[in-house]
Amino acid sequence: xxxxxxxxxxxxxxxxxxxxxxxxxxxxxxxxxxxxxxxxxxxxxxxxxxxxxxxxxxxxxxxxxxxxxxxxxxxxxxxxxxxxxxxxxxxxxxxxxxxxxxxxxxxxxxxxxxxxxxxxxxxxxxxxxxxxxxxxxxxxxxxxxx
Amino acid sequence: xxxxxxxxxxxxxxxxxxxxxxxxxxxxxxxxxxxxxxxxxxxxxxxxxxxxxxxxxxxxxxxxxxxxxxxxxxxxx
Numbered sequence: 341x342x343x344x345x346x347x348x349x350x351x352x353x354x355x356x357x358x359x360x361x362x363x364x365x366x367x368x369x370x371x372x373x374x375x376x377x378x379x380x381x382x383x384x385x386x387x388x389x390x391x392x393x394x395x396x397x398x399x400x401x402x403x404x405x406x407x408x409x410x411x412x413x414x415x416x417x418x419x420x421x422x423x424x425x426x427x428x429x430x431x432x433x434x435x436x437x438x439x440x441x442x443x444x445x446x447x448x449x450x451x452x453x454x455x456x457x458x459x460x461x462x463x464x465x466x467x468x469x470x471x472x473x474x475x476x477x478x479x480x481x482x483x484x485x486x
Numbered sequence: 487x488x489x490x491x492x493x494x495x496x497x498x499x500x501x502x503x504x505x506x507x508x509x510x511x512x513x514x515x516x517x518x519x520x521x522x523x524x525x526x527x528x529x530x531x532x533x534x535x536x537x538x539x540x541x542x543x544x545x546x547x548x549x550x551x552x553x554x555x556x557x558x559x560x561x562x563x
Contacts, residue, residue: 347552367537368544381557399543400556407563438542443555449543452536465540467532474535483562 344395347388348377358392359456362422363464365436366452371397374463376434386437389454401434402448407478413453413468423455423462432456437478444484447475 345351353375361372368391377388385406391397404411413433415425425431434454439446450472456463477484490498497507503523510517520528 365540366533367540379553379556381553382560385560385563386556397544399540400552436540436543438539439552439555440542443559446559447539449536449539451532452539465536467530467536474532474539478559479562 343375343390343392345377345388345390346395346398347390351375351377351390353392356461359389359461359463361463361465363419363466365399365454365465368397376401387434389434389436400437400439401454402437402478404433404435404448404450404453407435407448408450408476411450411472413455413466414470415455415466419455419464419466423457423464424460425455425457426459430457430459432458438475444479446478448478449474450476 341355342350342352357375359374359376361374364370364372371391371393373392374389375392377390379388384403386400386402389399389401404413411433415428415431419425432455434456435448435450436452436454437446437448451474452465452467454463454465492498492508494508494511497505499505504526505521507519507521508516509519522528
């Protein structure tokens, strides 16, 4: 099926790729279906989480494992049941990036990752009990020019 | 900021309407009970901050080629 996207125009996707949020992205409770889009330049590191219901809504997400050493979000039993997660191996974790006009000050929210079940494409944004920052700079102070 | 000491089971009352009770203390965690009128909105702070972060994240960077920008950031990481 074809969907309209914020940053890539019209894109052809297969319905199996559609991710359904059973616990929505906080502040965007009216939207539950998204797709992950990638670009070869940023592949692996950054992806686009595009709403299939509202083309204007799109989040840049990053792989936290490539940003932080030892990032082990603990997923509660309640969330595991919600998205039918049987094993950690079938889970993908992504964090949401904010890119301000001054792009070197980009931040990621490590406290509230998105957990996706790769098998059934059900997802949830969760807030971790662990002490992770809501705004962690992507770049070091030196690279931010501070 | 007003700081008060309370023991487990003790409460405080705000504006004659809201009662906050420390129900349990264990290690570095406290359990708090709140009795308030229905129209009082109570949220964990990190949830409010996550909503704000998400709203900012959904705003597109104007007039910038996001892909190249992200590729630049990726190289600097």
